[in-house]
Amino acid sequence: MFGLLGAVLVGCGDGAAPSAAPPAPPAAESGAASRTPGSTAGPAPSASAAARPKPGAEPAAVPTLAPRAGGLTPVYERRTGRSAEKVVALTFDADMTADQGPRAARGERFDNPELIATLRRLKVDATVFMTGRWAEEYPDQARSIGRDPLFEIANHSYSHYAFAEPCYGLPKVAVPDMAADVRRAFDSFRDAGAVNVVPYFRFPGGCYDDAARHALGPARVTAVQWDVVGGDAFAKDPDAVAEQVLSGVRPGSLVVLHCTRSAAPATERAIRRVVPELRARGYRFVKVSELMRTG
Numbered sequence: 001m002f003g004l005l006g007a008v009l010v011g012c013g014d015g016a017a018p019s020a021a022p023p024a025p026p027a028a029e030s031g032a033a034s035r036t037p038g039s040t041a042g043p044a045p046s047a048s049a050a051a052r053p054k055p056g057a058e059p060a061a062v063p064t065l066a067p068r069a070g071g072l073t074p075v076y077e078r079r080t081g082r083s084a085e086k087v088v089a090l091t092f093d094a095d096m097t098a099d100q101g102p103r104a105a106r107g108e109r110f111d112n113p114e115l116i117a118t119l120r121r122l123k124v125d126a127t128v129f130m131t132g133r134w135a136e137e138y139p140d141q142a143r144s145i146g147r148d149p150l151f152e153i154a155n156h157s158y159s160h161y162a163f164a165e166p167c168y169g170l171p172k173v174a175v176p177d178m179a180a181d182v183r184r185a186f187d188s189f190r191d192a193g194a195v196n197v198v199p200y201f202r203f204p205g206g207c208y209d210d211a212a213r214h215a216l217g218p219a220r221v222t223a224v225q226w227d228v229v230g231g232d233a234f235a236k237d238p239d240a241v242a243e244q245v246l247s248g249v250r251p252g253s254l255v256v257l258h259c260t261r262s263a264a265p266a267t268e269r270a271i272r273r274v275v276p277e278l279r280a281r282g283y284r285f286v287k288v289s290e291l292m293r294t295g
Contacts, residue, residue: 146194
């Protein structure tokens with residue numbers, strides 16, 4: 001009914017583990033953040049872009065995880081036994097697939113400026129996992145988000161096609177094209193004028209396997225998963241979304257929500273409740289980069 005975007009958001013928001021995704025990686029996957037020389041300023045540029053400035057903050061300021069054995073892209077996620085400090089990272093997937101331009105031209109809104117305005121009003125640090133196609137459709141918003149110190153932009157691929165199968169009906173990126181797809185998204189952020197871009201990547205739908213992790217090695221990113229599903233995809237009841245978040249958050253949690261107005265219309269209203277209630281519980285909101293640094 002909802003077309004490809006339905007698969008996109010259900011894939012990121014229903015909490016079911018796709019069969020293509022491997023079991024949670026071993027404890028070493030989310031060990032202490034490291035700063036690997038040459039790997040923290042963003043992905044390796046393509047040959048045609050070698051002279052272009054790299055996206056992201058200064059290398060010393062952005063923690064990453066080192067590549068795993070065999071060059072596997074590292075995967076960061078919340079682990080039990082983390083510090084008891086009450087911090088939580090709200091992350092928002094700005095989803096738009098490579099072929100959804102005609103829907104945007106007909107008036108469908110894949111952005112959510114009211115959500116960003118509310119985060120600013122409430123002074124909430126957050127990480128936006130953005131697709132390159134979203135940044136191309138809304139360059140002014142991408143630039144504004146990417147220059148606001150409250151936010152950082154992370155990579156959610158260019159196309160929002162799957163990196164492993166099956167993945168909620170998403171078309172699949174060919175393995176040889178995966179690193180280029182990620183680099184193209186970083187190029188889109190740069191072209192929009194975003195500055196606060198970090199070398200983190202979220203697999204569309206959360207679907208990945210070792211082949212994808214090998215393929216992304218040249219992109220030099222740290223993949224970021226989540227432990228709390230906001231359940232905002234196509235939800236109409238903001239209180240239900242808020243309850244799901246509030247019941248799932250633990251110290252060090254990574255929450256996945258969406259910045260796509262047409263397919264996640266209740267998110268902004270849910271945030272109005274989530275933020276003050278978590279603050280009342282003693283939580284502090286941080287970007288993924290700070291969560292990784294303190295973890």
